[in-house]
Amino acid sequence: MTQLISLAACFGLLSLLAVGGGTAVIPEMQTLLAHQFGIDHLRFVHIYSIGQIAPGPNMLMVLIIGFQIAGLVGAGVVLLSFFLPSSILCFYVGRIWDHYGESPWRRTIQNALEPISIGLMASGTYSVAKASIVSPITLGLALISLYFILRTKINPVFVILGSGVFGTVLIKYF
Amino acid sequence: MTSSDIPNKDGQVSISDLFIQFFIIGAVSFGGGIIAYERILLIEKKHWLTADEFMGYLAISQTMPGLNSVNLAVLAGDHLRGALGACIAAIGLIMPGSLFVLAIGAAYIGNTDHPLASIILSGVAAAACGLLSAITYRIGGQHWKHLKSLLIIIPTFLLMSIAKLSLPIVLLIMAPLAIYMYRPRANS
Numbered sequence: 207m208t209q210l211i212s213l214a215a216c217f218g219l220l221s222l223l224a225v226g227g228g229t230a231v232i233p234e235m236q237t238l239l240a241h242q243f244g245i246d247h248l249r250f251v252h253i254y255s256i257g258q259i260a261p262g263p264n265m266l267m268v269l270i271i272g273f274q275i276a277g278l279v280g281a282g283v284v285l286l287s288f289f290l291p292s293s294i295l296c297f298y299v300g301r302i303w304d305h306y307g308e309s310p311w312r313r314t315i316q317n318a319l320e321p322i323s324i325g326l327m328a329s330g331t332y333s334v335a336k337a338s339i340v341s342p343i344t345l346g347l348a349l350i351s352l353y354f355i356l357r358t359k360i361n362p363v364f365v366i367l368g369s370g371v372f373g374t375v376l377i378k379y380f
Numbered sequence: 381m382t383s384s385d386i387p388n389k390d391g392q393v394s395i396s397d398l399f400i401q402f403f404i405i406g407a408v409s410f411g412g413g414i415i416a417y418e419r420i421l422l423i424e425k426k427h428w429l430t431a432d433e434f435m436g437y438l439a440i441s442q443t444m445p446g447l448n449s450v451n452l453a454v455l456a457g458d459h460l461r462g463a464l465g466a467c468i469a470a471i472g473l474i475m476p477g478s479l480f481v482l483a484i485g486a487a488y489i490g491n492t493d494h495p496l497a498s499i500i501l502s503g504v505a506a507a508a509c510g511l512l513s514a515i516t517y518r519i520g521g522q523h524w525k526h527l528k529s530l531l532i533i534i535p536t537f538l539l540m541s542i543a544k545l546s547l548p549i550v551l552l553i554m555a556p557l558a559i560y561m562y563r564p565r566a567n568s
Binding site: 219221222223224225226227228229230231233234237249251252253254255256257258259260261262263264265266267269270273274278281285289291292293295296297299300301303310311312313314315316317318319320321322324325326327328329330331332333334335337338339340343344345347348349350351352353354355356361362363364365366367368369370371372373374376377378 | 405406407408409410411412414436437439440441442443444445446447448449450451454455458463466470473474476477478480481482484485486488489492496498499500501502503504505506507508509510511512513514515516517518519520523528529530532533534535536537540541544546547548550551554555558559561562563564
């Protein structure tokens with residue numbers, strides 16, 4: 207029970223800190239999960255990567271973390287605590303907005319948060335890179351994937367799956 | 381044009397249609413780009429929002445914490461059918477991916493220590509890292525070329541990743557600075 211409460215507190219906090227989208231909280235999530243629930247960085251990155259194959263909003267992988275820590279109940283707790291607080295906040299702010307209309311400060315806040323969230327995404331990329339790029343082969347796979355995603359119209363899901371297959375062949379036979 | 385395609389001013393959008401449409405987006409949006417799917421649904425396919433309304437809600441979604449796609453579903457759902465609509469749209473959007481993720485997650489947790497699983501995942505994780513770099517690069521867009529943006533981006537990164545401060549502290553330091561830098565000017 208205490209574990210479920212700390213799980214809810216952890217993801218509820220992350221929900222409200224997710225400026226500019228879920229990717230911004232990756233480094234914080236990684237740290238909190240390692241300290242409070244003993245999920246090491248490699249496992250976190252594996253779960254994160256699996257989540258990228260799924261359709262829908264990109265941070266649904268948090269459900270796997272909840273499932274890993276406390277089974278289906280854990281997944282449910284994480285789902286509610288990660289999506290409910292930010293959604294309720296957005297709901298009420300949306301209504302207030304409709305009521306009061308535009309203000310120059312809204313533009314200011316959005317402009318100010320944009321570069322912050324880009325900086326946080328860069329931190330998220332750095333954390334994922336530290337745990338996932340561990341050898342020349344994984345570095346090569348990451349760079350090739352980056353190239354394919356930026357320069358071609360191939361769906362990233364196929365790039366990720368392809369990298370899993372290609373990487374397995376390389377690591378197993380070379 | 382069927383009756384459901386006409387912008388609804390007094391005739392309401394049905395809750396079941398709202399659910400089904402967001403559920404479809406949640407189920408087919410493999411590989412990201414979910415905001416684009418929502419844009420097509422809300423503006424082009426169903427005419428539920430005007431382009432202006434959509435941009436307004438998108439701006440709020442991006443300013444508020446939380447996932448932009450979910451926030452947008454909440455706002456559009458509220459616009460169409462009030463609080464119930466907001467819940468239904470968000471649940472529809474999240475449900476397919478949640479079931480998908482739980483199924484593969486259960487398979488992963490059952491095979492965590494299987495040597496082949498960790499080899500496959502090392503390739504998957506490397507590609508996910510490539511994907512995340514690509515997304516960060518793209519979302520950054522013009523910001524990478526503007527000194528003013530870089531003056532926020534770089535310190536944020538350094539405080540988070542190098543100084544290893546916690547996220548609330550980083551936000552407490554950077555948000556006031558950034559808001560000051562982008563404050564409304566009297567002449568604009």
